Amino acid sequence: MLAARQFLRSSTTVACAFKAAPTLRSQSLLSQRFQSSVKFTQENQPRIRIGSLAPNFKAETTSGAIDFHEYIGDSWTILFSHPADFTPVCTTELGAFAALKPEFDQRNVKLIGLSAESAESHKAWISDIEDVSTHGAKFDYPIIADINKEVAFLYDMIDVEGWKNMNNKEPIFTVRSVFIIDPAKKVRLIMTYPASTGRNTSEVLRCVDALQVADNKxxxxxxxxxxxxxxxxxxxxxxxxxxxxxxxxxxxxxxxxxxxx
Known part of the structure; x- marks a missing residue:
């Protein structure tokens, strides 16, 4: 387990959006990855719209390395991001998605989360999620380790302040983005929440139903x-x-x- 799990407790700070300083190990990992990171510019950033081909990427996850398009395969997929590991709102969200996973499975929908920290950190976090937020369900979908910020950049999962720090060595906090992607790898629905506002997993499921019924009928x-x-x-x-x-x-x-x- 990671050594540090303290949250910032300022009454003027949105506690759900931020976590305490990373451990020495995670600081080292961040430093190593940022040394080789590319320059992020608005000119190079994809413009994702409804109907766009979902940008492909390769990344480490809690379930191993993936190629995103290969992960999608012939399924629908929900990609959703989180500001940071070991944060309270994110813990409730990931657990709620885990509890609803059988419903998504019935609809041929894969889940995949993202946070801009290491897979090692994510795996430690999952035990907390299972303790408090899955209602007894096993946490059974991958979380992307995006410590180099490449996926956050590709999918524009960053607010104005985060964008200012994209090319710095500081960690960034991704906003709560949701992308529903169909088996043709096309983006069909986009939701973006600020870090302070938890998502409604039932609404995400409802949108999947609406999209699939609209396509079929x-x-x-x-x-x-x-x-x-x-x-x-x-x-x-x-x-x-x-x-x-x-x-x-x-x-x-x-x-x-x-x-x-």
Missing amino acids: GIATPVDWQLGQDVIIPPSVSDEAAKAKFGEFKTLKSYLRTTKV
Whole structure:
């Protein structure tokens, strides 16, 4: 286990976003990696939009080395980042995703987390996560070790202050990014939270359901939609085509029709 697990406790500091100074070992690892890191510039940073090909990378994780596109394979994938190891909000989030993993498995979705620290640090952290946040479930998905900041750079997982430090030897704290990526390696949904705000894992699962149903049935989903509820027929589909495809439907407005799938 890592020697230092003290959190910053200033009342004016967002405690969930930051952790205490790294151990001597992790400081050494950071120094070694930063010595060989490339210059990060806005000109070289990919611009990721919905529909973009997810940038590929190779990285060490708690499950060993991966090629990201090979990891995705023919599955959907959720890539999500965390400000730092041994931080309270991140611990609750990673545990909640672990507890929901069977639901994601049913939907052919792989999970993969990221924090800008070493795989050794992540592995020590996992035991804490299992102690307090998984509701008895085993933590069973990888966490990327991004101490050289390359993945954070590729996916723009950094706020304004973090960007200022990208080319320094100081650790950075990634924001809470979420990328839902389909089997074609296309980015289908992006969420970005500040370090202080924990994510809603049920909302991430709901978005996966909405994307998959939309792909499979050619529909859209309304506000607050949950799996099993009525969906929206796109305006581009005529009434005749809608009846042939969906059977019965309700017309609320000429442009708003709902049906069941």
